[in-house]
Amino acid sequence: MRTVLWKAEGPAVSLIDQRLLPGEVTMIDLHSVEEVAQAIRDMAVRGAPAIGATAAYGLALAASLSPATDLLGLWKDIESARVLLAAARPTASNLAWSLERMIARARAAAHRDHMATRRLLAEEAQRIADEDVATNKAIGLFGAELIREADTVIHHCNTGALATVDYGTALGVIRTAHELGKRVHVLVDETRPRLQGARLTAWELEQYGIPYEVITDGAAGYFLSRGQVAACLVGADRVAANGDVANKIGTYMLALAANDNEVPFYVVVPTSTVDLSLPTGAEIPIEERDPGEVLHLEQGGKAISPAGSRARNPAFDITPHRLVTAFVTEVGVLRTPFAETLAEAVRQARQRIEAPH
Numbered sequence: 001m002r003t004v005l006w007k008a009e010g011p012a013v014s015l016i017d018q019r020l021l022p023g024e025v026t027m028i029d030l031h032s033v034e035e036v037a038q039a040i041r042d043m044a045v046r047g048a049p050a051i052g053a054t055a056a057y058g059l060a061l062a063a064s065l066s067p068a069t070d071l072l073g074l075w076k077d078i079e080s081a082r083v084l085l086a087a088a089r090p091t092a093s094n095l096a097w098s099l100e101r102m103i104a105r106a107r108a109a110a111h112r113d114h115m116a117t118r119r120l121l122a123e124e125a126q127r128i129a130d131e132d133v134a135t136n137k138a139i140g141l142f143g144a145e146l147i148r149e150a151d152t153v154i155h156h157c158n159t160g161a162l163a164t165v166d167y168g169t170a171l172g173v174i175r176t177a178h179e180l181g182k183r184v185h186v187l188v189d190e191t192r193p194r195l196q197g198a199r200l201t202a203w204e205l206e207q208y209g210i211p212y213e214v215i216t217d218g219a220a221g222y223f224l225s226r227g228q229v230a231a232c233l234v235g236a237d238r239v240a241a242n243g244d245v246a247n248k249i250g251t252y253m254l255a256l257a258a259n260d261n262e263v264p265f266y267v268v269v270p271t272s273t274v275d276l277s278l279p280t281g282a283e284i285p286i287e288e289r290d291p292g293e294v295l296h297l298e299q300g301g302k303a304i305s306p307a308g309s310r311a312r313n314p315a316f317d318i319t320p321h322r323l324v325t326a327f328v329t330e331v332g333v334l335r336t337p338f339a340e341t342l343a344e345a346v347r348q349a350r351q352r353i354e355a356p357h
Helices: 033-041 048-065 071-086 093-108 114-144 170-179 196-208 217-225 251-260 338-354
Strands: 004-007 012-016 027-030 151-155 184-189 212-215 231-234 238-240 245-248 265-268 316-319 326-329 332-334
Touching: 004 048, 004 114, 012 048, 027 033, 033 048, 033 071, 048 071, 048 093, 048 114, 071 093, 071 114, 093 114, 114 170, 114 265, 114 326, 114 332, 151 170, 151 217, 170 184, 170 196, 170 231, 170 265, 184 196, 184 217, 196 212, 212 217, 217 251, 231 245, 231 251, 245 251, 251 265, 251 316, 326 338, 332 338
Parallel strands: 151 184, 151 231, 184 212, 231 265, 265 326
Antiparallel strands: 004 012, 012 027, 238 245, 245 316, 326 332
């Protein structure tokens, strides 16, 4: 099943509520652009590619629900929806990328009437979702070549089917290697404070029948230092032009430990996650979330710190490109110099998207 999909009847954006996993698999229907933005903020849907597809569907939903009877009025409603959705999670590059692509496609057909524009936006959102699945499968095949028989790998956060429309990025690489018959064992970082590894990655690995063990984030260095890890695989929410990586908090420390122990550190991303407009990671906005996520076992749950405790809760950190062994993308495995190989990969991917449909 897909993480997020379009329901023409209603209409609605339907998605798996990831806040309820692993205990409950529930689809929720979102009937307004405000509900879509809230679902992204509250992490009912998460993972950069999944957020991008959800935002595209959200823009199509806004256009479909707009009461406008002319093209000018429709564009006002589309722009309002774009601003609302873009602010939902500021770090993920795919969010802005998908919205910009939707707007560009509609603008290119500006001569159409308001009804035709509505249909075009729905079609483009579906195209973005379908392309994500194909992209992830291509990434998986390239990345599986980096995994050897009987490798043990460390995986941080969740980058599987749940983080995308389907199949996954870094976890998709592991899944592909498994499906090709390679024995692979995964050490799953729990990924505090939202526990995306312990809750979501472990759940996905259970479905695939891939052997794994959950470890605390701080234990990764122990296993790396004892020579028990062949590679680290992570995703990313945004990659700067020079190869600096914004990803779930804890990625930087994992990269440092991997580098110190000469273990390959692979960042697995679609080219839509690469933001060539930002020279370095210093320009990537870092979302700070509710400190309560750190101070409680779960949202609204039991406190784990004394009353009155304060906390900081950056959702992401920046891993310098010097710590990255290679990027795995849908156009291949990219190695240094990243400023050149990332730019070329983005160019190739854009050519494919811009080819006549």
